[in-house]
Amino acid sequence: xxxxxxxxxxxxxxPRGLIIWNYFDHEHVVGTHFEHYHxxxxxxxxxxxxxxxxxxxxxxxxxKMRATQFSYLKSDxxxxxxxxxxFGLLLEQNFHFEDLDRQGCRVTVESRxxxxxxxxxxxxxxxxLMRRWFYSVWEEDTEMxxxxxxxxxxGFRDFVGLNYINNKTAGPDRPDTERPYPIExxxxxxxxxxxxxxxxxFKSSTKLGYGLPELPD
Amino acid sequence: xxTQTGFVKVGEVSELEGAGQFSRWVGNHDILVFRWKGVxxxxxxICPHFGGPVGYHKLADGRFTCLWxxxxxxxxxxxxxxxxxxxxxxxxxxxxxxxxxxxxVENQRPDDxxxx
Numbered sequence: 001x002x003x004x005x006x007x008x009x010x011x012x013x014x015p016r017g018l019i020i021w022n023y024f025d026h027e028h029v030v031g032t033h034f035e036h037y038h039x040x041x042x043x044x045x046x047x048x049x050x051x052x053x054x055x056x057x058x059x060x061x062x063x064k065m066r067a068t069q070f071s072y073l074k075s076d077x078x079x080x081x082x083x084x085x086x087f088g089l090l091l092e093q094n095f096h097f098e099d100l101d102r103q104g105c106r107v108t109v110e111s112r113x114x115x116x117x118x119x120x121x122x123x124x125x126x127x128x129l130m131r132r133w134f135y136s137v138w139e140e141d142t143e144m145x146x147x148x149x150x151x152x153x154x155g156f157r158d159f160v161g162l163n164y165i166n167n168k169t170a171g172p173d174r175p176d177t178e179r180p181y182p183i184e185x186x187x188x189x190x191x192x193x194x195x196x197x198x199x200x201x202f203k204s205s206t207k208l209g210y211g212l213p214e215l216p217d
Numbered sequence: 218x219x220t221q222t223g224f225v226k227v228g229e230v231s232e233l234e235g236a237g238q239f240s241r242w243v244g245n246h247d248i249l250v251f252r253w254k255g256v257x258x259x260x261x262x263i264c265p266h267f268g269g270p271v272g273y274h275k276l277a278d279g280r281f282t283c284l285w286x287x288x289x290x291x292x293x294x295x296x297x298x299x300x301x302x303x304x305x306x307x308x309x310x311x312x313x314x315x316x317x318x319x320x321x322v323e324n325q326r327p328d329d330x331x332x333x
Contacts, residue, residue, distance in 0.1 A: 025267075027285075027286045027287075028285050028286055030287065031269070031283070031284055031285045031286045031287045032284060032285050034284075034287075144269075144285060147268065147269070147270065148267070148268055151263060151268035152268070154245050156263075156268050158266070158267055159265065159266065159302075159303075160265060161261075161263060161264075161265035161268075162245075162263060164245075165246060165261050165263065165306050166265075166306060167324060168306070168322065168323035168324045169322060169324045169325070170321075170322045170325075171244070171245040171246070171321075172245060175245070186267070190266075190300055198286075198287060200287070201282055201287050201289065202274070202277060202282065205274045205275070205277075205282075206236065206274065206275035207273065207274060207275075208236055208238065208239070208240070208272060208273060208274065208275055209273065210240075210270050210273065211239070211240040211241050211242060211247065211262070211270065211272075212228070212232065212239050212240065212241045213241075214241060214242050214243070215226060215227075215228070215241070215243070
């Protein structure tokens with residue numbers, strides 16, 4: 001046996017807690033990444049781990065693939081993930097999260113899969129596949145993270161929203177950029193993801209995006 | 218642009234052409250403006266679940282579907298059809314010529330609060 005291996009890093013202007021929240025938010029894969037993922041179901045989860053089943057269409061391989069995934073937060077800077085795919089393939093991933101400054105983080109992803117030595121020639125393909133997959137979802141996640149940070153700094157509380165909107169009162173004059181972002185995983189889930197699973201609720205969609213530019217003052 | 222009654226411009230009627238809806242941040246509010254059954258209305262575009270954009274997808278079958286986690290909202294009422302305790306705020310709306318205005322603040326004092 002031999003090993004196919006891939007590693008890359010990206011730096012982001014988001015707090016580590018937000019990045020980890022995003023990686024552990026299993027429900028968003030059929031939402032934010034609806035063009036890649038078709039279905040996801042959480043089979044079991046606890047405070048720092050999640051066992052899920054998901055189906056997706058990978059880049060380069062235009063067929064639907066089903067896999068089970070086990071992810072756990074080994075520390076508040078390290079997430080491990082195991083994907084059990086077809087033909088007995090096991091993809092192991094390590095996600096390392098390093099603080100750059102108060103609101104910045106470096107994400108390093110290592111991926112490896114053991115294959116028969118005769119398949120070593122697949123190494124460049126594996127690296128490109130991992131890279132392309134990473135950046136496909138990364139761009140979609142970046143918009144999500146930007147918005148999440150924005151509403152967080154306006155005082156957003158999960159499952160409640162923004163009090164000044166709910167109460168129809170005046171909001172803050174400016175975002176609280178000092179509001180700490182804790183390391184709290186989105187557990188437990190409140191949707192059907194932990195029961196029958198969730199799927200894309202539509203066959204096609206007209207995407208209008210995150211909104212029009214703000215009007216000039 | 219802000220009127221004397223506290224209504225703030227969120228866009229123009231012409232921006233509803235095509236998709237029949239748009240969203241835009243006005244100050245610290247993200248507002249979803251849409252035409253439904255011939256009437257122009259405005260909901261909060263912020264999903265109370267985790268803050269996702271309710272109006273990312275075009276309205277279909279009378280429902281908005283939040284991008285992030287697919288929570289669905291009824292276009293008639295703003296009621297979440299996926300999680301019963303969630304409901305989108307509806308903003309009071311005013312049209313003046315071709316401009317659309319919404320009232321961001323309705324309760325001036327904390328004791329005037331209407332909890333949703």
